[in-house]
Amino acid sequence: MPSTLETRMATQMDGESCYRAVKSRDRRFDGVFYTAVRTTGIYCRPSCPARTPAFHNVTFHPSAASAQAAGYRACKRCLPDATPGSPDWDVAATAAGRAMRLIADGVVDREGVEGLADRVGYTSRHLGRILTAELGAGPLALARARRAQTARILIETTDLTYADVAFAAGFSSVRQFNDTVREVYASSPTQLRGHRGGQPATGTVVMRLAVRTPYAGRQLLDFLALRAVPGVEAAGEGWYARTLALPHGTGTVRLEIPDEPAPQQTAFVTASFALEDLRDIGAATERVRRLLDADCDPVAVGDAFAGDPLIGPLVRRWPGLRMPGHVDGHEVAVRAVLGQQVSVAGARTVAARLAALHGRPIARPVDGLTHLFPDAATLAALDPEDLPMPRARGRALIALCAALASGEIALDRGPDRDDVRRALLALPGIGPWTADYIALRALGHPDVFLPTDIGIRDALVGLGRDPADAAQLAEAWSPWRSYAQLYLWNSSTLQPNPKEH
Incomplete structure (x- = not known):
């Protein structure tokens, strides 16, 4: 199992650490970096089941867009662009990470590079330099990679016509859509879909959203269900639904949330979107991923608490607990x-x-x-x-x-x-x-703690600790104090009259 240091080194494109992850087919690195193989002209996720290429034949890229810009096409076997995003975007929250979140939300498609730069607080030229240095591609290339990924998912998992797919993925024309798909995947849209025909858009799209494991789906669902606002949200056994305010219209999403899949397997949350405007599918998907905390690295979080006498037992009881985000x-x-x-x-x-x-x-x-x-x-x-x-x-x-x-x-x-x-x-x-x-x-x-929160105080009392020591205890839990907070909240639900948290 790679250490936190190895994860950081891999993110910085240390070749030896990356290659060790590829040889061990470690899923933890999926989405953190991509492996490009010179002899085949393809790029893969680290866990790709294909034969491991020789070290001198590979290069490593921090984003799918970087590999595409270098002339590589996506592997058809491991589908590298379908992985969860890098957890480092939220951990470090650098300008590049913040920009990636906005690009995934479709800001470049709606507002252009200038709009993206303005939101992040830089000039467009300087932001381009930052993204190229950290992610190997500029904002336009990163947005193009996002559109291609959305298009592939819609082609392979829905019955939308190709024109509707192009429109929903954010392409400005069907020709641009066709050219991009052929270049990125070395296949036409028809070849990606196979023999299934398309149906006209109905406004409903069902997608599978990948999340890293372990994934404590039941606890996430319980958290959301307890706070569900009638009319805006609803929940039942194994599912959660809510309304969505999106850039081009309104919509709803219903999520079928799995309950603790087996370790080392990719988990999927089935999302059924009903949208007024299909152009919102990219933004809706990204916002739901935030809600699910889908890009979290639960193994890294668990490792950080392994030896902690207070949080460690809670992590072992509820592995893969996620911090519920939000769509708005x-x-x-x-x-x-x-x-x-x-x-x-x-x-x-x-x-x-x-x-x-x-x-x-x-x-x-x-x-x-x-x-x-x-x-x-x-x-x-x-x-x-x-x-x-x-x-x-x-x-x-x-x-x-x-x-x-x-x-x-x-x-x-x-x-x-x-x-x-x-x-x-x-x-x-x-x-x-x-x-x-x-x-x-x-x-x-990922590193916020609320020492005065009544749920935290109740949890500490229940665990035999003095609530007055909450802030001091939390110092040892950085940089994952938000997850320590969640584990304590989860234990405090056993207490009567839980407070809002």
């Missing part, structure tokens, strides 16, 4: 304020009232889903006196929504996390607990 940072922020000093049930009740009164109805209700969660601009226009909460909290909610609606604070994973936290704390009524909860779920921060 604004919604997380609003619900964080609603959850200040109240129970989960109380926060959910208030959120449901706001959704029923101010949420926009969706076009096609399904699974009890009827409304979008109210957007920040709508809530910012309300009178704090009319909100079903204490006046001070109402004023804090309105101030937060005004900052979100104006763009003063962005929760799309583009800006630097520390800058976002400072901006949140500058707002009236937003303290460290609220700012850090937002960082956990909206920004995907």
